[in-house]
Amino acid sequence: MQHSPEDSSPLSHPRSQQLYERATRVIPGGVNSPVRAFRAVGGTPLFFASGRGAYLTDSDGRRYLDLVGSWGPLILGHAHPAVVAAVTRACHEGTTFGAPCAAEVELAERVVAAYPGIEQVRLVSSGTEAVMSAIRLARAYTGRDLIVKFSGCYHGHADHLLVAAGSGLATFGRPSSAGVPNAFTACTRVLPLDDEAAVDALLARDGEQIAAVIIEPVPANHGLLPQRPEFLERLRTLTRERGALLIFDEVISGFRLARGGAAERLGIVPDLATFGKVIGGGMPVGAFAGPRRIMARLAPDGDTYQAGTLSGNPVAMASGIATLDVLAAERGWEKLEALGGQLEQLLRPLLRQAPFPMHLVRVGSLFWLSLHENGAARTAATLSPQAVGRFAALFHAMLAEGIYLPPSAYEACFLSLAHTAADLERLAQGLRNVLGRLR
Numbered sequence: 001m002q003h004s005p006e007d008s009s010p011l012s013h014p015r016s017q018q019l020y021e022r023a024t025r026v027i028p029g030g031v032n033s034p035v036r037a038f039r040a041v042g043g044t045p046l047f048f049a050s051g052r053g054a055y056l057t058d059s060d061g062r063r064y065l066d067l068v069g070s071w072g073p074l075i076l077g078h079a080h081p082a083v084v085a086a087v088t089r090a091c092h093e094g095t096t097f098g099a100p101c102a103a104e105v106e107l108a109e110r111v112v113a114a115y116p117g118i119e120q121v122r123l124v125s126s127g128t129e130a131v132m133s134a135i136r137l138a139r140a141y142t143g144r145d146l147i148v149k150f151s152g153c154y155h156g157h158a159d160h161l162l163v164a165a166g167s168g169l170a171t172f173g174r175p176s177s178a179g180v181p182n183a184f185t186a187c188t189r190v191l192p193l194d195d196e197a198a199v200d201a202l203l204a205r206d207g208e209q210i211a212a213v214i215i216e217p218v219p220a221n222h223g224l225l226p227q228r229p230e231f232l233e234r235l236r237t238l239t240r241e242r243g244a245l246l247i248f249d250e251v252i253s254g255f256r257l258a259r260g261g262a263a264e265r266l267g268i269v270p271d272l273a274t275f276g277k278v279i280g281g282g283m284p285v286g287a288f289a290g291p292r293r294i295m296a297r298l299a300p301d302g303d304t305y306q307a308g309t310l311s312g313n314p315v316a317m318a319s320g321i322a323t324l325d326v327l328a329a330e331r332g333w334e335k336l337e338a339l340g341g342q343l344e345q346l347l348r349p350l351l352r353q354a355p356f357p358m359h360l361v362r363v364g365s366l367f368w369l370s371l372h373e374n375g376a377a378r379t380a381a382t383l384s385p386q387a388v389g390r391f392a393a394l395f396h397a398m399l400a401e402g403i404y405l406p407p408s409a410y411e412a413c414f415l416s417l418a419h420t421a422a423d424l425e426r427l428a429q430g431l432r433n434v435l436g437r438l439r
């Protein structure tokens with residue numbers, strides 16, 4: 001291989017470099033979310049100055065085709081005119097009231113209308129907060145303490161969920177975080193994905209103590225690990241039998257894979273669902289939702305406390321509403337599915353000729369370039385060090401081609417409505433050039 005992470009960036013990025021040096025002095029690791037630091041691919045992170053449609057411009061004025069989309073929220077692309085107009089209008093009316101406003105009702109009504117089986121929504125400011133609150137609610141409602149999660153699924157950074165979490169943590173090769181007392185994770189059970197027998201065994205043994213089983217219905221934080229429908233159906237059946245709640249963490253999949261998220265696609269209705277990313281259209285919004293009988297346990301009606309100074313923030317609501325309305329008006333989910341199909345047709349023949357094992361895993365507008373040696377995985381298998389090295393070389397070579405992939409071999413890529421057929425061609429051509437050179 002010609003490229004190693006250290007020497008593979010033939011382009012210099014002096015402004016990004018300067019900003020990064022300044023950042024490392026005042027911000028731990030120079031970043032406010034670890035995967036941004038490029039530790040998994042080497043080199044120093046790019047600092048971005050602007051984004052338009054499917055393209056990002058870095059602080060040195062270089063332009064990239066963006067396949068990260070801010071990790072999911074930008075389903076319309078950067079700075080979509082309808083979102084910018086709605087946010088601007090909202091800003092002029094006041095950025096926060098700390099009191100109810102119409103826009104909260106409008107966003108909540110859209111979520112209730114879109115997602116199967118829910119009647120009420122509580123709006124928060126991040127996916128982490130949504131999951132944390134949904135779990136508290138599940139515990140309150142069932143009067144039980146245990147929660148079950150799956151290895152490779154990421155549910156934000158709440159203490160009791162940082163157990164064999166995926167994504168950034170997997171990249172760092174650490175199954176959990178320092179600073180989390182054992183007592184906090186003592187009520188969390190972690191199971192492998194794709195394994196009915198393991199779920200059967202745990203629920204047979206501890207079922208009566210389990211408040212909730214939480215899963216990303218389309219796990220997208222350890223690469224992309226689409227599950228067999230039978231596995232998810234088994235979770236639905238068993239949780240119902242045992243009186244535990246099934247929580248779908250739809251922070252990535254919600255409003256991305258379909259109007260009704262993965263639940264609609266799979267035809268499985270969870271008891272609670274969590275949202276983030278797309279629902280805010282690029283502003284900090286999260287939400288959790290469920291039937292009234294469960295949601296009624298929340299304060300002020302119920303005994304389960306949950307609150308937020310900026311929850312339902314009018315500017316963030318405007319961004320979310322505009323995003324969902326454009327998606328609906330443009331039949332966005334159909335278009336994204338078609339775009340994903342086109343991408344697949346372009347990349348499959350290319351990947352067959354790659355000089356190392358490389359597979360395309362795709363669900364709708366989510367896709368993953370998997371470097372697993374033994375084909376597509378359904379569980380959170382660790383990539384070989386060689387595969388991780390190959391990804392680092394690939395990442396930097398693609399950057400030089402003007403294509404921005406997520407800076408980790410374990411991260412999925414995101415398409416948006418701003419991506420055109422020409423952009424997909426550009427991605428394919430970039431990949432063709434790079435794979436030819438890495439040969």
Ligand SMILES: *Cc1c(COP(=O)(O)O)cnc(C)c1O
Pocket residue numbers: 125126127128129131154155156157216221249250251252276277286
């Ligand atoms: C991103 C993500 C979260 C956390 O959301 P934040 O807004 O980053 O706190 C939770 N669950 C899933 C499935 C996610 O992808």
